[in-house]
Structure formats: structure tokens, C-alpha cells
Amino acid sequence: xxxxxxxxxxxxxxxxxxxxxxxxxxxxxxxxxxxxxxxxxxxxxxxxxxxxxxxxxxxxxxxxxxxxxxxxxxxxxxxxxxxxxxxxxxxxxxxxxxxxxxxxxxxxxxxxxxxxxxxxxxxxxxxxxxxxxxxxxxxxxxxxxxxxxxxxxxxxxxxxxxxxxxxxxxxxxxxxxxxxxxxxxxxxxxxxxxxxxxxxxxxxxxxxxxxxxxxxxxxxxxxxxxxxxxxxxxxxxxxxxxxxxxxxxxxxxxxxxxxxxxxxxxxxxxxxxxxxxxxxxxxxxxxxxxxxxxxxxxxxxxxxxxxxxxxxxxxxxxxxxxxxxxxxxxxxxxxxxxxxxxxxxxxxxxxxxxxxxxxxxxxxxxxxxxxxxxxxxxxxxxxxxxxxxxxxxxxxxxxxxxxxxxxxxxxxxxxxxxxxxxxxxxxxxxxxxxxxxxxxxxxxxxxxxxxxxxxxxxxxxxxxxxxxxxxxxxxxxxxxxxxxxxxxxxxxxxxxxxxxxxxxxxxxxxxxxxxxxxxxxxxxxxxxxxxxxxxxxxxxxxxxxxxxxxxxxxxxxxxxxxxxxxxxxxxxxxxxxxxxxxxxxxxxxxxxxxxxxxxxxxxxxxxxxxxxxxxxxxxxxxxxxxxxxxxxxxxxxxxxxxxxxxxxxxxxxxxxxxxxxxxxxxxxxxxxxxxxxxxxxxxxxxxxxxxxxxxxxxxxxxxxxxxxxxxxxxxxxxxxxxxxxxxxxxxxxxxxxxxxxxxxxxxxxxxxxxxxxxxxxxxxxx
Numbered sequence: 001x002x003x004x005x006x007x008x009x010x011x012x013x014x015x016x017x018x019x020x021x022x023x024x025x026x027x028x029x030x031x032x033x034x035x036x037x038x039x040x041x042x043x044x045x046x047x048x049x050x051x052x053x054x055x056x057x058x059x060x061x062x063x064x065x066x067x068x069x070x071x072x073x074x075x076x077x078x079x080x081x082x083x084x085x086x087x088x089x090x091x092x093x094x095x096x097x098x099x100x101x102x103x104x105x106x107x108x109x110x111x112x113x114x115x116x117x118x119x120x121x122x123x124x125x126x127x128x129x130x131x132x133x134x135x136x137x138x139x140x141x142x143x144x145x146x147x148x149x150x151x152x153x154x155x156x157x158x159x160x161x162x163x164x165x166x167x168x169x170x171x172x173x174x175x176x177x178x179x180x181x182x183x184x185x186x187x188x189x190x191x192x193x194x195x196x197x198x199x200x201x202x203x204x205x206x207x208x209x210x211x212x213x214x215x216x217x218x219x220x221x222x223x224x225x226x227x228x229x230x231x232x233x234x235x236x237x238x239x240x241x242x243x244x245x246x247x248x249x250x251x252x253x254x255x256x257x258x259x260x261x262x263x264x265x266x267x268x269x270x271x272x273x274x275x276x277x278x279x280x281x282x283x284x285x286x287x288x289x290x291x292x293x294x295x296x297x298x299x300x301x302x303x304x305x306x307x308x309x310x311x312x313x314x315x316x317x318x319x320x321x322x323x324x325x326x327x328x329x330x331x332x333x334x335x336x337x338x339x340x341x342x343x344x345x346x347x348x349x350x351x352x353x354x355x356x357x358x359x360x361x362x363x364x365x366x367x368x369x370x371x372x373x374x375x376x377x378x379x380x381x382x383x384x385x386x387x388x389x390x391x392x393x394x395x396x397x398x399x400x401x402x403x404x405x406x407x408x409x410x411x412x413x414x415x416x417x418x419x420x421x422x423x424x425x426x427x428x429x430x431x432x433x434x435x436x437x438x439x440x441x442x443x444x445x446x447x448x449x450x451x452x453x454x455x456x457x458x459x460x461x462x463x464x465x466x467x468x469x470x471x472x473x474x475x476x477x478x479x480x481x482x483x484x485x486x487x488x489x490x491x492x493x494x495x496x497x498x499x500x501x502x503x504x505x506x507x508x509x510x511x512x513x514x515x516x517x518x519x520x521x522x523x524x525x526x527x528x529x530x531x532x533x534x535x536x537x538x539x540x541x542x543x544x545x546x547x548x549x550x551x552x553x554x555x556x557x558x559x560x561x562x563x564x565x566x567x568x569x570x571x572x573x574x575x576x577x578x579x580x581x582x583x584x585x586x587x588x589x590x591x592x593x594x595x596x597x598x599x600x601x602x603x604x605x606x607x608x609x610x611x612x613x614x615x616x617x618x619x620x621x622x623x624x625x626x627x628x629x630x631x632x633x634x635x636x637x638x639x640x641x642x643x644x645x646x647x648x649x650x651x652x653x654x655x656x657x658x659x660x661x662x663x664x665x666x667x668x669x670x671x672x673x674x675x676x677x678x679x680x681x682x683x684x685x686x687x688x689x690x691x692x693x694x695x696x697x698x699x700x701x702x703x704x705x706x707x708x709x710x711x712x713x714x715x716x717x718x719x720x721x722x723x724x725x726x727x728x729x730x731x732x733x734x735x736x737x738x739x740x741x742x743x744x745x746x747x748x749x750x751x752x753x754x755x756x757x758x759x760x761x762x763x764x765x766x
Contacts, residue, residue: 041445048152049161049383049395049594053366054147055390056438056589061142062119064128065700066340070393075102077392078148079284080661081351090116091284091350098123102133107146107283113596119143125492126700150358150391153379158269162276163383163594164287166256169275172292172334174255176299179327182216185255189246191215191239208567217242220258264298265305272305282310284350292338293345296324307309311348360589361444361454362388369588373600383594389587391431391437397697398429398441398667405690406671409681416679421450425679427671427690430567431733434574434666436604437583453674460549460563461670464519465630465658465683466648467542467560469576469618472518472526473543475533476614481515481621482723482737483744484737485525492527492555501527501559504649504682513723515621515737519629521647523559530558544609545572558571558647570659576622576644577661580615581606613740619644620738623707630684631658637692641704645691647683652671654678656686662702665693714741723750 060066072095076082080093080102087094087103094101100121107114118134121143131140150158178185214222221241245254263271264278272281275298276586277666279287282301283294290298300320301308310317316735322343329339366388369732370379405425410417416425424446431441444454452461475483487509491500517525530538535553542551549563556562567585575582585603622644625631628736645660656671657680669687672679679686695702709715715738718724719731725745726734730752739745 014033032628042272043447047162048159050152050159050379051379051382051384051386052149053151053153053363053386053388054393055150055395057147058145058391058393060145062128062130062139064125065126066128066699067126067393067698068123069137070396070697072100073396074145074148074393077669078105078146079351080105087118089283089348090289101637105146106286106289107144114144116284117285120445120476121279126669128413131318137305147387148358150388150390150392151363152270153376154270159271159273160267160277161260161272161274162280163260163274164276166252166259168286168288169259170288170290170295172328173275173287173290173295173298175331175333176292176295177259177302178216179333180299180324181219181302181330182214183331185216185325186251188215188363189243190648191218191242214238215242216258217245217254220254220261221245223261223263262302263305264301265309266560282349284569291333293321293342293347296321296328296342297347297349300324303503309364314347321347326361358392358450359390359399359442360448361456362390362395362439362442363454364444364454365439365442365457370591373591384599385592385594385596386588387590387592389440389589390442391440394431394698394701395441397694398431398443400429401659401690401694401697402429402443402446402669403444404693405669405686407681408689409671409686412462414678421447423673423675425671426451426452427669427675427687428566429667429669429690430456430570431665431667431694432570432574432585433664434577434661435572435579435581435583437571437586437606438604439585439587440665442587444590451674455670455674458565460565461672462560462562462650463564463569464560464648464650464655464657466569466646466659467564468518468521468526468558469622469646469651470542470545470572471530471538471558472514472612472621473614473618475514475529476740478533478743479529480723480737480739480743481513481617482718482739482746483514484511484723485514485517485522486510486528487512487517487522489524489529490527494554494556499556501555506613513720516628518621518646519625521625521630521649526558527555529639530555545575546607547572549717560650570666572657573661573668574666575609576615576618577663578615578687579612580608580610582605583607583608612710613711616707616710616713617738619707619739626660630682631660631688633684633715634660634692637689638696641699641702642706643695644707647688649682652678653680653682656683658683658687658691660691663707664702665695667694669694686734709738712741713738714744715739716744718745719749722749724749724751727753 059088075093080091083092083094085094087101090105092103097454101118101122103118104116106116112688119132122129126694129144133140155310156542204630218238222322223239246674260274260276262275265272267281272278276287278298278301279290282298283290297310297317300317300323307313308317308320325334325339325342328334329336396714410425418424426446429441429443429444430439432439442456444456445451469561487507488498491498503523504521507520507522511527514529534554535557538558539551539553542557547564547568549565551557551562571582571585586602586604588602590598595598623642626634626643626645631645634643642664643660643662645658648655648657654672654676657669659668668692671686671690680761717726717734719726720735723745725748727750728734732752733747
């Protein structure tokens with residue numbers, strides 16, 4: 001009977017054993033599958049790290065002129081906090097009437113890394129007197145202020161992190177995290193039964209869920225591999241992943257991955273991930289410089305970053321920090337003295353600067369160049385540090401000058417106002433270093449939110465009289481600044497059509513010097529010059545300056561009746577300011593990978609276009625245009641330093657221009673409507689005041705030096721009326737003029753003297 005009864009039990013036991021064996025095989029197989037997934041993820045690129053775009057650095061030195069308002073604003077944009085005491089932490093500054101004490105942040109984006117240190121900068125009005133390193137009590141000849149973060153190339157996850165190695169993480173930070181999150185991390189195999197039981201008992205005693213039983217390995221599995229939903233199957237997978245990870249990797253590796261993965265809160269729409277990014281976001285420090293106090297704050301954030309944020313909830317952050325310190329003391333990782341001293345310290349979090357897109361038109365221009373070098377997924381996932389030429393102080397001044405100028409025009413001329421944003425009066429502004437081609441600022445429109453169309457790099461507009469310097473340049477082989485041009489009306493037949501150019505305002509002189517005609521922007525004299533030189537040569541000269549738009553050999557070309565891209569026009573003017581060499585417009589400087597290795601470095605490229613002597617002659621004539629010509633109102637607008645430049649107005653007042661430069665800065669301003677409606681304003685009325693406001697704001701960048709006279713240029717005194725060599729005592733008005741040394745005037749004034757040297761109207765006395 002017993003044998004018969006035992007038979008079913010044997011079958012059941014065998015079936016149970018078989019099921020257990022199959023379950024074991026399934027679990028082992030699943031673990032092998034998980035190990036494959038883990039190794040695939042961990043052996044490749046573990047995170048998509050957005051590339052960051054930076055402005056140029058700011059260099060300071062004793063003797064330098066500086067706009068303190070713009071400089072202090074820059075420091076605030078960089079996240080520096082103003083305090084009413086001596087700065088003690090990176091990212092703090094104390095402003096005094098004649099000095100600034102600032103604790104600089106570190107520079108970590110390039111191969112040449114630098115930790116922060118305190119400096120004192122002393123001023124005398126708008127000039128730097130001295131720069132001293134406070135901690136070392138030594139003077140600094142050249143100080144570099146870190147670049148500003150302008151933009152991120154985010155992927156769809158919109159996560160920001162800075163990777164750190166476990167060796168960079170201070171021991172007290174590791175202990176702080178382990179004490180509050182997983183104090184048995186180095187003693188369990190990935191799942192901690194003791195921790196689970198302890199958490200369960202604590203929760204039962206409190207009647208609420210106050211402790212979790214998850215280990216660091218489980219948290220890593222949950223955050224790195226799993227979706228957020230809470231189900232039994234997901235929990236089982238979490239346990240298996242944790243066990244498998246621990247079987248595949250040592251504790252040090254798992255801890256490093258965890259520290260780079262964990263979520264630490266939000267910065268706008270962007271999540272802060274990893275201890276490296278958290279250290280920078282909350283304390284403006286690299287992770288290796290975190291104090292015990294700061295480490296305890298960050299460790300406390302992991303449970304609930306928004307609830308314990310030192311920015312939003314400083315008191316909750318303090319209480320949570322103290323809990324971490326208490327846990328560290330219980331584990332024996334800090335002494336009671338360290339605990340009490342740290343609990344008494346305030347939490348000084350760095351100010352929040354949100355991720356955003358600054359200088360949006362400039363950033364679009366840079367993005368177009370980067371797209372030629374790297375695919376989109378590389379930019380959004382490889383953690384590059386991209387450095388540009390943008391000067392944020394100049395950019396801010398340019399944006400303000402354009403906005404103020406357009407509003408002022410609409411106030412003075414209400415007929416320019418439009419209801420629809422897409423029909424508003426528009427403008428654009430480019431600021432360049434004329435000798436290097438570096439773009440310091442670029443404003444492609446009035447409001448990026450309303451229109452992303454970049455009017456400085458994408459628009460094609462008629463240049464009007466701003467093209468005239470290139471026309472006059474074409475004549476310098478045969479004519480001089482003192483040569484006389486005809487101002488008499490002429491009619492030309494072009495393709496069976498008659499064309500009769502006119503001056504934009506009456507000029508009651510039959511003849512005028514070449515320099516005067518350019519300065520006063522006289523159309524009839526300009527066409528006379530172009531026809532004498534030959535339209536073909538005029539067009540050839542203009543094309544030398546790199547314009548990519550079509551230019552047809554018609555007489556109207558001499559008056560700017562064709563289209564140009566504003567950035568190309570600004571670059572062409574750099575030739576006059578840059579001793580005859582044309583730079584390639586430079587906006588991208590360097591690209592570094594996430595470890596600081598240089599991937600790209602752009603150097604300035606210069607193309608010789610005209611001799612240095614001719615460039616100076618053009619600059620001299622354009623200086624005359626500012627002092628005596630259509631741009632002479634600059635002095636009334638507060639510009640007292642030497643400037644060369646040219647206004648421009650197109651047919652029916654559709655475009656208003658001014659391009660002006662000093663030895664250090666070149667800026668182009670354009671004003672008009674996108675639909676080519678008339679503004680009714682000249683370049684001197686619409687564009688020139690905007691240029692003047694910009695230059696007044698950045699006058700600290702301008703030396704005030706005169707343009708240097710190069711070799712190959714000679715100076716002669718001429719008669720203003722005849723354009724010939726002056727005869728003292730005979731010629732009523734004499735001016736000094738510059739000439740190419742190969743073709744200065746040879747003949748003395750024949751208007752006021754005879755061949756015998758007598759004044760024609762003069763009567764000989766006894």
C-alpha cells in the first residue's frame with residue numbers, strides 16, 4: 001500500500017525538481033542575456049553627453065581700459081555671486097568703489113585646466129591699475145577670465161553631465177553617499193537582505209515608508225536599464241541586473257558608473273546627472289575640491305533632489321545634510337568633532353545660470369559650420385567643448401545698440417512702425433577684428449523669437465554707396481585722391497535703355513576731388529570715375545574682395561546696384577583696416593573632446609588683396625568721409641577717436657548702411673525692411689547712430705591711436721581747388737594729402753599761377 005501511495009509523490013517530486021531545474025536554466029539563461037546587455041552598454045559609450053559651446057575668454061592686464069558695467073555684468077552672467085565680504089569660495093565677488101575682489105572659478109573644458117583662486121583687481125576710473133593674486137600675494141601680468149557657456153547640443157534626453165573617474169572623487173564624498181544610501185555596499189553581492197529587513201522593520205515601526213532597501217547596484221540597474229513603472233517583474237529584473245553587474249564588475253567600477261549616472265535635480269528643462277555636473281551646478285567646483293560640508297549636501301540630494309535642493313529649499317537641505325553627517329559618524333567615517341563643526345557651517349550654493357541659447361544668430365552661424373565637421377548625433381552625445389570668438393560684452397552692447405536704435409527710429413518716425421512682428425523694421429550688426437577676421441558679435445535681426453532669419457549671413461541686400469570705396473580703389477593706379485572728377489549729368493544707353501544717374505542731393509560744383517566725391521558720396525562723380533577707369537576693371541576689383549553674389553559689368557554697379565551678403569561686405573572692408581589683407585571670417589576657434597584633447601583648432605587665414613599702401617590711401621579717404629563727409633555727424637554723436645567709414649543708402653531708401661572701423665574694431669550696421677519697403681532714411685540717419693551707440697559702449701576696446709602710415713605712401717601739400725601741388729602765397733586753400741609714392745602729383749597749381757609763377761589776377765606793382 002505504501003509503495004502505491006509513494007508513487008504519486010515521487011512523480012510530484014520529480015516534476016517539481018524538473019520545474020525547478022527548468023526555472024534555474026531560464027534564470028541562468030536570462031542572467032547570461034542580462035550580462036550580454038550589461039557588457040554591451042558598459043563597454044561602449046555609456047552616456048550621451050551634450051557638447052557645450054563657449055564664448056571667447058576675457059583677458060585682463062594692468063593698464064587696460066575697461067567698461068566696468070559690462071565687465072561686472074559678464075561676471076554675473078558667468079554665475080558669480082556678489083557678497084558683502086571677502087570672497088571665500090569660487091564664484092564669489094566683492095565689488096568696492098575702486099576695486100574688485102573675485103574668487104575665480106576653475107577652467108576645466110580644455111587641456112590647460114586651472115583651479116580657481118582669489119584675485120584683487122584695482123581700478124582708476126575706466127582703467128585697470130593692478131591685478132594681484134590674494135592667496136599668493138603676487139601680481140599677475142595677464143589674467144584669464146573663463147569663457148561663458150552659450151549653448152548646448154542636447155539630445156532628446158536633455159541630460160547634462162561631466163564624467164569623473166573614481167580616483168577624482170574625494171573619500172569623504174564616497175563615504176557620505178555610502179553612509180546615507182548603502183552603508184553595506186562593500187559587503188553585499190548587489191542585493192542586501194539585511195538592508196531589506198532593516199528597512200522593512202523601520203517602515204513598520206513608523207507606519208510609513210521611510211527607508212528603502214535598494215542597494216547602489218539596484219539603483220544603478222533601475223536608473224540605467226529600466227523604465228520608471230513599478231511592477232513585480234521590473235523589481236525581479238532589477239535584482240537580477242544588480243546581481244549580474246556585481247558578478248561582472250568590481251565594486252570600484254560599479255561605484256564610478258553610479259556616481260556618473262545618478263540624478264541630482266533640474267536646471268530648467270535640463271536634468272543634472274552625475275556627481276561631476278552636480279558639483280559644478282551646486283557649488284561651481286570640480287568634484288575633487290568638494291568639502292565635507294558640500295559632499296554631505298550632494299549625498300543628501302540623491303533621495304529627493306528637488307525637495308532637498310539648497311537653491312530652492314535651503315533649510316531642508318541643511319536638515320538633510322545633518323542626517324548624512326550623522327550617518328557618517330555612526331559608520332566611523334568622521335569624528336564627532338568633524339560632525340559638529342560641519343553641522344555649524346552654512347550651505348553656500350552657487351547661483352543658478354540656466355541653460356539657454358545666448359547670441360542666437362551667432363550660435364546658428366557656428367552651428368552651420370559645426371554641421372560641416374560633425375554629425376548631429378556626435379554633437380549631441382560626445383561631450384565636446386566648443387570655443388568660439390564671441391565677445392559677450394561686445395555682443396551685449398551690439399544687441400542693445402540695435403534694439404535701442406530701431407526703437408528710436410520708430411519713435412521719431414512713427415510711419416516706420418508695423419503691427420505684425422514679421423513686418424517690423426529690421427536691422428543687423430556685425431563686429432569683427434579687422435586684422436584676424438574674428439567675429440566678436442553678430443546680431444542677425446531684431447528679435448530671434450519672431451524671426452530666425454539671419455540678415456547678416458543669409459540675406460542679400462544692395463550695398464548702395466558702401467560699395468563706392470572699392471570703385472574708387474580701382475582708379476588708384478591712374479588717379480589720386482586729389483584728382484578732379486566731373487559732377488556733370490550724363491546719360492548712358494544700356495541694352496537699349498537710357499540710364500541717367502542722379503545725386504541723392506544737389507551738389508553745386510562742376511568738379512571735385514576724388515576724395516571729396518567719395519566722402520560726400522556724389523553719384524555723378526563716382527560714375528564719371530567708373531567710366532574713366534572702365535566698368536570691367538571696376539567689377540574685377542570688386543570681385544577680388546570675395547563677394548559670392550553675381551556682379552554684372554553695368555555702370556550702375558559703381559553705385560551699388562547689385563546684391564551682397566552683409567558678412568562678406570564687412571569682411572571686404574577688413575582689407576582696408578588690415579593693411580591690404582583679407583581675413584577669413586572666424587567664429588569657431590577650438591573643439592575639445594570630453595577629456596580636453598584638441599580635435600579642431602581654427603587659425604586665422606589671410607589673403608593678400610591689395611598693397612598696404614593702397615589700403616592706407618583708402619583708409620585716409622574714408623577718414624575724410626567721417627570728418628568732412630556723409631558720416632561727419634559721428635563727432636556730434638560722441639565719437640572722438642579716429643574712425644574710417646562709409647555710409648550707404650540704396651535706391652528709394654530701401655537699405656541704410658554704415659561700415660566703420662578703427663585699427664582694432666570694425667562694425668557694420670544695416671537697417672531696412674525684409675520686404676524691401678522704403679524707410680525714407682539715409683545710412684547717416686538710420687545706421688550711423690546705432691554704430692555710434694555701440695562704439696560708445698565698447699570704447700574701452702579702442703586705443704584711440706591713429707592709423708599707421710606704411711611704406712610706399714608720401715605726403716604732399718596740394719591746392720584744394722585744382723588738386724595740384726600747392727604754391728604757397730598763391731593757392732588760397734592748402735591741404736596735406738597722401739599719395740602712392742609711384743604717382744604723386746608732379747605739376748604745380750595751374751589754377752592760381754601762370755607758367756611764370758604769377759597769380760593770373762594779380763597786378764604787378766612798381
